[in-house]
Amino acid sequence: MPTPSPLFRLQGITKGFLNVQALNDVTLDVHAGEVLAVIGENGAGKSTLLRVLNGDYRPDSGQLSYEGTPVTFNSPRDAHRSGVRVIYQEPELVPSTTVAENLYIGELPRRFGRLVDWHLLNRSALAQLTAFGYESLISPSTLAEKLTPAQRQLVEILRALKSGVKLLALDEPTSSLTEEEVGKLFATVERLRDQGVGIIYVSHRIREILRLADRVAVLRDGALVAIRPVRETNEDELVRLMVGRPLQAVFARKSHAQTDVVFRVEGLAAPPLRNISFEVHRGEVVGLAGLVGAGRTELAKALFGSARVKTGRISIEGHPIRLRTPADAIAAGIGFSPEDRKAEALILVRSVRENISLCILDRLRRWRFIRRGLERAVVTRLVSTLQVKTPSIEQEVGKLSGGNQQKVVLARWLAREPMVLILDEPTRGIDVGAKAEIYRLIEQQAASGVAVIFISSELPEILGVSDRILVMQSGRITGELSAQDATEEAILNLAMSDHLAKDRPVDGGTNAR
């Protein structure tokens, strides 16, 4: 519980970039033994705040102080020395070394002079993992490059803990975690709080914050809008503070599904996928639910010509199509927004304009020359329809916030006007406001007759957006639910039932052998 004198204080922090005021006079106290949640839309200043704390940025004005003493962080090293640790969304581990080595990097136990004592190293690492209940999730001898994003995050947190952390800041820690992992993470955070560590917890997930945090700070447009004790606030109020407008029925939508089938898949097999058959009607949104590793992303890639298909027939509007490359899929009228937008969709070093027009160059060109006026018109229209927040269409995409980057990916496909649109986790890691806009876009696409396949790990979202839900497990479709019948329990039942006992798990245990 909060103690009277703050552990760490940010006083009047202001940080501006060329033409953006990222933080404006933000004053925040973090007490020892409390979890302070920081929420805000993309671009509200959360990342900048963390970077100031971590010593990556120096504030233009304002003062940091630790237990009443002013401190200056010129580099992350300074921050670490003062006991401040910031864990970013994409933690950096040394890829080709093991979990144990990453945990003890710089202080590997030795014997016989300079030889690493592997036995002791692995034992200490296992002890460390066990102390936090991670031993079933992570093995000390796994290579860091084989870890899932979730596991990487947990390793990074453990590493921070070892160095005697006083203030731990977590940036969207749960955006790629499964339920079980989230549980473990929360237990860790609560335990640290009880030990007197101050915790700053940046997240978009309001329900989590209500469960975990003691106080909530809301940022909007670089300014601190409110600080509330969690007991005295609720979801509606927080959303209103963040977005600046009430969130009335984000999911209020009506079905636009028509009777004719646009997209049909029969007997598709592409390891690990087995016997996949389904169809999507014109204007219908079909949700693909399932646990992480159930094969949803693999299915999306197979349907986009990006993974090898062994057998199966795919047709669009009754015409059979062959998908050997993504180019075939695009030509056939399929669009695909992949799960990892930075790695698989965006050309981060190129402009918003070039990223949006990438798949319509064949329509924009006369002979081989791109009609730049037309291109600019198309891109400008999409940027304003999707409300992409960017200083200009010439801005590098890498400099936009996550939600705006996702909108750029969607804009690329809206420009293409596909008949079938496959969206893999389109709302991962983006804030409530941008999510609502993306739901609205999906509905608009459906209304205009596009057949949408929507993959999500967030059950409320998949229930809210889909007309029909297919549930996958171990590479198969294990059930189908209509929007009326679907509940979180029904989905989870289909996603987890029978296979655990009979079949071997498809993911997880593979590198244990």
Added chain:
Amino acid sequence: MKQGDRAMALRSFSRVGAVIGAQNLSLLIVLIALGALITSQTPDFLLAGNLENIGLAVALLGLVSMGQTVVIVSGGLDISVGSTVGLASVTAALVVANTGSALAGVAAGIIAGALAGAFNGGIITIGRINPVITTLATLSVFRGVGFLITNGSAISVPNVAFDNLGSGSIGIVPIPIAILLLVVAAFFIFLRFTDIGRNIYAMGGNPVAARLAGINLDKYKLGIYTLSGLIAGVAAIILTARTTSGQPASGSAGLELESITAAVLGGSALTGGKGTVIGTFLGVLILGELDNGLILLNVPTFYQLVARGSLLLIAVLVQEFRARRPGFFLKLWGRMTTR
């Protein structure tokens, strides 16, 4: 300088900047400043004859650098360009010497270059071999084949029509410079205004995303390395005509590093997806200007190597700084001018 003059100078500079880009604007400033510095030491620099010398000296490097820029933008690297020039040069000389036809020689040189490039592209795409390793290997292979063909010596080309390509002029413009300007213009249009150019930037910036956007990466790589070889073939024609002999190594050794230097100086990122033809062209001119100035000032050759390398290091450091601290140079400029 008076306040009004400065404002006007700034305005006209920012107009130039809007057309050629901020990065290239700073290169242009370096080019002009370096020229002014050299002129202040030796007035010979600005003589028409000397400027023509610079043009002729950079024609070879300029051509090769165009191909290199496309390769670098696509996320690759072609270390074999110098050897390709040598191989194409002896091929052209051999054909001219045996057929007596200048046209056949030109065609043979260009085809030899293109084939060498296609060979690189084939290994890189079919064998899935890293382009640096591939072209490092062919750097040696092509050079060796060049020596084998000629038995180590140069092949003389006693053909007036062919040699005229190196020493002749169209109006007042020497032919090598005319060819360079034509090729630069063509590459500028190619990379900036065509869909192929756009896709090359995309594949260099993020190959995974480019493939998922429907780009056939193998086809593009094959084409890009072939193009780099083809342009090296054109450069070889000029080299052969200027020296009136087929040269397996002389005049072309080292072009690979110089062309990479020019491209990086011009703002290309070795990680791909970034770089412009104009930037590389300015990089080539700066290198040529530097060499020429040092020669005019009678600076010993060894210092030229040091100067060239230092220039590259400074350019890379400036780029890195700019990426890390946006606005740093603007602030610096502001502090320097508002004193």
